[in-house]
Amino acid sequence: MFVNEAILARGQEPDALFAFFHTQRTGGSNFQRWLRQHFPDEVVYSPRTVGNFVHWQKMSDFSTLDRFKVFAGFGEYRNYPLERPLIALATIRHPFYRIVSLYKMSKSHPTHFLHEVAAAESFENFYRIGSQRKGWYFHNLTTRRIGGGSDAKFDQAVANMKRDFGMVIPTNDLFRGSEIMLERYPWKMKPMEKKGARPDAENYQAFDSSPVRAEIMANNREDERLYEYVVRGAHVTE
Numbered sequence: 001m002f003v004n005e006a007i008l009a010r011g012q013e014p015d016a017l018f019a020f021f022h023t024q025r026t027g028g029s030n031f032q033r034w035l036r037q038h039f040p041d042e043v044v045y046s047p048r049t050v051g052n053f054v055h056w057q058k059m060s061d062f063s064t065l066d067r068f069k070v071f072a073g074f075g076e077y078r079n080y081p082l083e084r085p086l087i088a089l090a091t092i093r094h095p096f097y098r099i100v101s102l103y104k105m106s107k108s109h110p111t112h113f114l115h116e117v118a119a120a121e122s123f124e125n126f127y128r129i130g131s132q133r134k135g136w137y138f139h140n141l142t143t144r145r146i147g148g149g150s151d152a153k154f155d156q157a158v159a160n161m162k163r164d165f166g167m168v169i170p171t172n173d174l175f176r177g178s179e180i181m182l183e184r185y186p187w188k189m190k191p192m193e194k195k196g197a198r199p200d201a202e203n204y205q206a207f208d209s210s211p212v213r214a215e216i217m218a219n220n221r222e223d224e225r226l227y228e229y230v231v232r233g234a235h236v237t238e
Contacts, residue, residue: 001177002161002168002229004236008184010085011166017065019056019088020072023142025101026091027171030192032072034178038187039070046072057149077148077160088164092142092230093171095220097200099127099138100207106130124212131219143222154225161234168230172199 010016020035022028036044045068047053054064056075062082065071077088093101103126106118114133118126131138136150144150146168147157161168169177178192197203207213217224 001170001173001180001231002165002234002236003180004162004166006236007087007164008166011087011185013085016085016087017068017082018070019077019086020070021056021077021088021090021145022072022074023091023093023098023145024074024137025098025105026093026142027169027174028091031089031091031169031174031177034192035070035072037189043067043069044072045070074145076145076152077164079148079160079163086164087166088160089166090142090146090168091171091174091177092168092223092227094200094227095140095142095223096207096213096216097204098141098223099216100204101200102130102138103127123207123210127212127216138216139219140222143226146226147222152222154222154229157222157226158229162236170227170231172197 011018018035018039020028020032022032032046041049045053045065053073055073056071057078059065059080062080100123102114103118103123106112106114106126109115112118114126114130117129121129127138136144140152143154143157144152146160146165147153148160167177167180175192175194181187182189182191
């Protein structure tokens with residue numbers, strides 16, 4: 001995983017702000033729930049804890065966050081001139097398995113906007129119909145969240161990570177990511193629960209032969225590069 005010790009050290013400051021940039025189907029909801037075991041709702045700025053939530057990329061008045069210790073949501077990083085230490089965080093998943101997970105989730109959740117498509121169509125048709133309806137949701141979404149916009153590329157995402165991200169955690173390494181957080185901060189809590197889930201490559205192996213796999217990977221080259229960079233274990237110390 002990507003660990004940036006210099007940025008994590010900012011979290012020791014009393015006015016530090018942890019900002020979690022969530023990408024759908026990367027385990028981010030579980031990570032947010034874990035964070036909220038330490039941070040009470042009154043200091044967490046998220047769609048679940050405040051009304052009139054404003055996404056990071058649309059925020060202009062940062063006094064809104066004065067009383068908060070955590071920002072969490074489906075937002076895109078921006079390099080804002082904040083007057084307090086920022087520790088950005090993110091989770092990441094192999095782009096093909098993120099789409100597989102999206103398909104399975106959409107199929108099982110009647111309220112999801114692609115539920116009817118997932119329930120009635122094959123995985124291949126789900127991807128093609130879904131990407132036609134909402135391409136940004138299917139293509140290079142993690143790079144966009146970390147890189148800071150619709151045109152973000154791998155290099156920009158890595159530059160942002162080195163500037164402001166304390167950690168970027170692969171979905172299959174969330175337990176270890178939470179352990180590292182607790183090694184850096186004296187929070188009185190336990191690491192994330194190990195649920196015994198199999199690694200994506202094993203759990204979703206049946207989808208690897210899908211005729212649409214090559215197409216998905218071709219349309220997610222930036223996310224693939226970013227995922228491979230993170231899982232290689234980039235460790236920044238200064």
